[in-house]
Amino acid sequence: MKGVLQNIFQFYYQGFKSMTLGKRLWTIIIIKLFVIFVVLKLFFFPNFLKTNFKTDEQRSNHVIEQLTK
């Protein structure tokens, strides 16, 4: 089992180490994920119903109120 895990680790380690163009792509991916999940999600895209209401009952009441007003 230990040997298998070591092989998997080595596979990824060697793979990442020998990247050339991939390094630049990973940099883009990491920056993008940071912008999406940290900047955008936290500061610009709070979940409207989760932020404004505590329980599912309050959320469903709000939606029904919105739909029937």
Next chain:
Amino acid sequence: MENIDFSLVDWSRAQFALTAMYHWLFVPLTLGLSFIIAFMETLYVRTGNPEWKRITKFWMTLFGINFAIGVATGIILEFEFGTNWSNYSWFVGDIFGAPLAIEGIMAFFLESTFIAVMFFGWNKVSKKFHLLSTWLVAIGSNLSALWILVANGWMQNPAGMKFNPDTARNEMVNFWEVLFSPVAINKFLHTISSGYVLASIFVIGVSAWYLLKNREHQLAKKSILVASVYGLITTAFVVLTGDGSARTMAKYQPMKFAAMENLYVGQQNAPLVAIGILKQDSKEDLHKKQDFRFELEIPNMLSYMAFLDPNAYVPGIQDIVHGNAEHNIPSFQERSEKGKIAINSLADYKNAKKAGNDSLAKVSLANFEANYSNFGYGFYAGRNVHELIPSIPTTFYSFRIMVWLGVHFGLLFLVVLILTLKDTIDKKRFILYTALWSIPLAYIASELGWVVAEVGRQPWVIQNILPTIAAVSQLKSSSVQITFWLFFIIFTGLLIAEVKIMTNSIKKGSVSDDHESTNH
């Protein structure tokens, strides 16, 4: 729905359209190129010819660039559901939950596991296991697209669900009805096959550039051969699934179909306008048949396309708005009255439950359920009927440009295949330039397909059940504008990065197996 902030609705729609369209710039190439790479690697494993390995690795590099830049751009759409479309998000929660969860698991396990083998595994795993990984990446990417397209198909034709008035959510009662809804199946097949065509054009276009530059002859000719055969087969598939989509549209979304065809007055033996230029958008005057400045018609074709019967009656916008008793089409007035009953009954049901009045709750619920299929029309009671008609010029032109570009791609595949088989393609510079300039055209056609599907179904977020005006969150319009421009900047940056890295890699060309500068 007395005070609707149309600025908020329009900006929320614009924001979603912007992010969805940018996201879609990356997806179709991933869907199609993954299979082209799998075919090329299969040729390598079967023939043992190292040339095929070099070719496979070259296209794999471009696939990797597109995958890396595009990955996670779709997540933003899910953020928007929760922030900008919270009523909708709550309303459909249980229907979307299962398909999106399956998509997440599938995408994560299949793509992230086997994509590593695909890029890192050359010379480390056996040839056959590497090939299997490449195929699994292709199948995984395409299957993950299935679930999101099933969700979209459900929005175009809600099936297999029941609305729970206590929770205000739709609940799935039949998973198979959701999955195998004819709209969902056609949407999935048509969308992925259009991605295959786009990827074929991409491969042929890039290969044509090499031939124009007098470089990479072997790679270019072999790639053109694979892509043109693949493109021809998948073009036929696009035609078949497009035909299926048109029929489901005529059945479940007749207004979208009539708008797409600019058909104001319904008729038997309806002709299809193959080419046409509209005089103006005369939506304000429904009694006047829309005129064309120029039109080229195919007799009976629209009736046949919609109902497989050249004599069939195709309802026009007037029929759908004013109703047509002879053809059993209810009017908007009738549907909005029923919808209003559904909305009021839902409010009565909630109030009766709160007051502990079970008998009133029961009656209200029965009224609600009897009229639920028209629920969305209730939001338009007393409003201008034109709000229920989508933009006719947008859907009409988008559809025709998409179709004619599709015809162009089909012919191009045929021509380049013949010229490649004759081994004269490198001398046909006009064809090579045409192939190269077809790359942006393929993206235009692909985006226009979504424009037809999404603009054409307005004002519905969920067909007949929930319109955009009821689905949107009550936010400040200005905050939606800010995020719109923020997304515009981020996505434009990503697109520039994609084009720049991609063109640099193409200019660099392929390298032999001994000098793997394209290693990921």
